[in-house]
Amino acid sequence: MVELVKFNHSIASICLLAGKLMLENGAETNRVEDTMNRIAQSFGLQHAQSYATPTVIHFSSELENVSVFIRIDQRTNDLHKIDEVNRISRAIASGELSRFEALQVLQELEKQKLTFPYWLQTIAAALVSGAFAIMFGGAWSDFLPAFLAGGIGYVGMLGFLHLVEMRFIADFFASVFIGVSALIFVHHGFGTHLDKVIIGAVMPLVPGLHITNAVRELMAGHLVSGLSKGAEAVLTAFAIGAGVAIAFAFV
Amino acid sequence: MDIGIQLIASFIAAAGFGIIFNAPRQLLIACGFVGMLGWIVYYTLAANGMDVLPATVLGAMVVAAFSHFFSRFKKSPIIIFNVSGIIPLVPGGIAYDAMRNFVVGNYLIGIELSSKVMMLASGIAIGLIFTEVLHTIVKKMMPTRHRQA
Numbered sequence: 001m002v003e004l005v006k007f008n009h010s011i012a013s014i015c016l017l018a019g020k021l022m023l024e025n026g027a028e029t030n031r032v033e034d035t036m037n038r039i040a041q042s043f044g045l046q047h048a049q050s051y052a053t054p055t056v057i058h059f060s061s062e063l064e065n066v067s068v069f070i071r072i073d074q075r076t077n078d079l080h081k082i083d084e085v086n087r088i089s090r091a092i093a094s095g096e097l098s099r100f101e102a103l104q105v106l107q108e109l110e111k112q113k114l115t116f117p118y119w120l121q122t123i124a125a126a127l128v129s130g131a132f133a134i135m136f137g138g139a140w141s142d143f144l145p146a147f148l149a150g151g152i153g154y155v156g157m158l159g160f161l162h163l164v165e166m167r168f169i170a171d172f173f174a175s176v177f178i179g180v181s182a183l184i185f186v187h188h189g190f191g192t193h194l195d196k197v198i199i200g201a202v203m204p205l206v207p208g209l210h211i212t213n214a215v216r217e218l219m220a221g222h223l224v225s226g227l228s229k230g231a232e233a234v235l236t237a238f239a240i241g242a243g244v245a246i247a248f249a250f251v
Numbered sequence: 252m253d254i255g256i257q258l259i260a261s262f263i264a265a266a267g268f269g270i271i272f273n274a275p276r277q278l279l280i281a282c283g284f285v286g287m288l289g290w291i292v293y294y295t296l297a298a299n300g301m302d303v304l305p306a307t308v309l310g311a312m313v314v315a316a317f318s319h320f321f322s323r324f325k326k327s328p329i330i331i332f333n334v335s336g337i338i339p340l341v342p343g344g345i346a347y348d349a350m351r352n353f354v355v356g357n358y359l360i361g362i363e364l365s366s367k368v369m370m371l372a373s374g375i376a377i378g379l380i381f382t383e384v385l386h387t388i389v390k391k392m393m394p395t396r397h398r399q400a
Contacts, residue, residue: 031330114273131264206343237346
């Protein structure tokens with residue numbers, strides 16, 4: 001009996017670690033649950049249950065067994081790690097990895113830092129801003145101001161996130177920067193449409209994707225995570241709107 | 252000419268978000284391509300007088316269809332492609348605009364814009380889910396030809 005419990009526990013820790021890695025890096029909750037159940041099944045647990053919300057994952061290896069849970073503190077977007085976890089879970093399903101190997105590989109993946117360097121992220125964010133200013137009907141003269149304001153905003157977001165580790169505050173100050181720099185640019189004749197420049201520049205920060213994902217989760221029946229993700233998205237949008245409005249009020 | 256600019260801009264937007272979301276670098280081109288196709292379907296339909304909402308649903312369906320294709324082709328989870336691909340369609344700009352109106356006290360405009368955000372976000376979600384449902388139906392009708400992804 002003790003042996004069996006130990007056996008189930010090591011499978012539970014593999015499943016929890018895989019789920020944690022996916023959820024922290026921005027996977028949807030139903031994908032997380034699905035992956036955890038598949039891993040559990042390939043190790044022979046037929047009745048494993050998992051339940052994920054944006055802040056916590058529960059896992060129970062049998063219907064009448066103890067359940068374990070893991071707290072999720074931070075959530076970012078790192079699609080590369082999701083891809084890697086997916087590859088590992090496939091390898092487990094096809095029997096290429098034993099329990100110990102799987103746990104080891106996942107622990108190594110947890111330590112790895114796969115993100116693009118910050119300068120490249122900033123250039124990407126600046127390009128996205130410029131491109132959106134054009135897509136929303138801005139003139140070509142709006143590309144460069146949106147590019148610069150978007151870059152400044154993204155750098156500000158990264159800097160404040162490093163200082164205070166609160167996404168809400170970071171987004172707020174980043175959009176103050178965006179508002180101020182866009183106002184200065186357009187005031188000096190650099191760029192024609194102020195609103196297109198600002199909308200383009202805030203695009204790397206706004207939670208359009210989170211709103212969409214929240215609705216998707218709601219439709220898929222994941223009511224708790226849909227609502228909490230929606231609340232997070234509304235709060236982010238509020239931070240950005242307030243930041244730009246403050247820039248307008250003081251300049 | 253206009254279409255060409257829109258194609259390039261939406262490609263940059265989707266691939267750039269691929270970098271921000273840290274998509275694996277060998278898949279960035281595919282991410283940009285998916286985003287470009289979705290946006291161009293939306294853009295041509297909206298420019299030819301279709302209402303924004305159905306145009307968004309159709310754009311999202313195209314995004315989901317090509318995401319499925321690439322996820323099968325490149326053997327990577329579909330989320331990589333559809334997350335970057337729907338970026339040009341998501342109502343982020345309107346969400347910001349709504350909140351800015353709330354903050355400065357234009358509550359009625361804010362409510363109007365928020366409802367629009369909700370409708371567009373639901374439209375994208377429906378578009379994505381609809382393609383998934385179609386895919387499942389096709390898979391169920393031809394069980395032997397498709398293996399589990």
